[in-house]
Amino acid sequence: MPTPSGHTIAIKSSRVVGTNVYNTGGEKIGTIEDIVLDKLSPRIMFAVISFGGFLGIGEKYHAVPWALLDFQEDKGGYVVPLTREVLEKAPVYDMEDLIADDGMQARKEAYDYYRVKTDWH
Numbered sequence: 001m002p003t004p005s006g007h008t009i010a011i012k013s014s015r016v017v018g019t020n021v022y023n024t025g026g027e028k029i030g031t032i033e034d035i036v037l038d039k040l041s042p043r044i045m046f047a048v049i050s051f052g053g054f055l056g057i058g059e060k061y062h063a064v065p066w067a068l069l070d071f072q073e074d075k076g077g078y079v080v081p082l083t084r085e086v087l088e089k090a091p092v093y094d095m096e097d098l099i100a101d102d103g104m105q106a107r108k109e110a111y112d113y114y115r116v117k118t119d120w121h
Contacts, residue, residue, distance in 0.1 A: 020077035021049050021069070028077075029084050032069075033061060033095075036103050043119060045107045048098055051087055060092045063103075063110035067119075082114075090114075 013035050021030045030051040038045050046063040069078040091109045098106045111118050 016047075019071075020075070022072075022075050022077055022079050023082055023084065024079060025083075026075070027084065029080070029082065029087055030062070032078065034098075035066075036063070036098060036106075038103075045103050046110050048095070049087075061095055061098060062087060062090050062092065063098055063106040064090075065111055065114055065116040067116055068114060 016032055016035060019032050020028050021032060023029050030049040032047055033050045034048040036045040036048060037043075044066040047066050047069055049062045049064050050059045051062060064080065064082075068080045068082070070080070071077070072079050090113055091106070093106055100106075110116075
């Protein structure tokens, strides 16, 4: 069964990590560094998108709700409805901070900031 954009539902995380992320204007805004999973439910908590820096130095990490990412084959990456300016103002984390408090704080801040309806109780 395909997704609304025509892609298969199942995907290996190894295919996602390292994929470029673009805004709707076609500008590359980052790369998917990781995916944080909720071990107690069948949900992805959020995608971790790196932004800025050079060769891993000075990079900023953002928790972005998975629902905002849409894979587009012509880009070979994910497109999000975010501008660079919106991402620059988003909450920023160190990689370890993303899973502090079991990832709950980063997830809440991401869903609140991007105004995405929560899918957990």
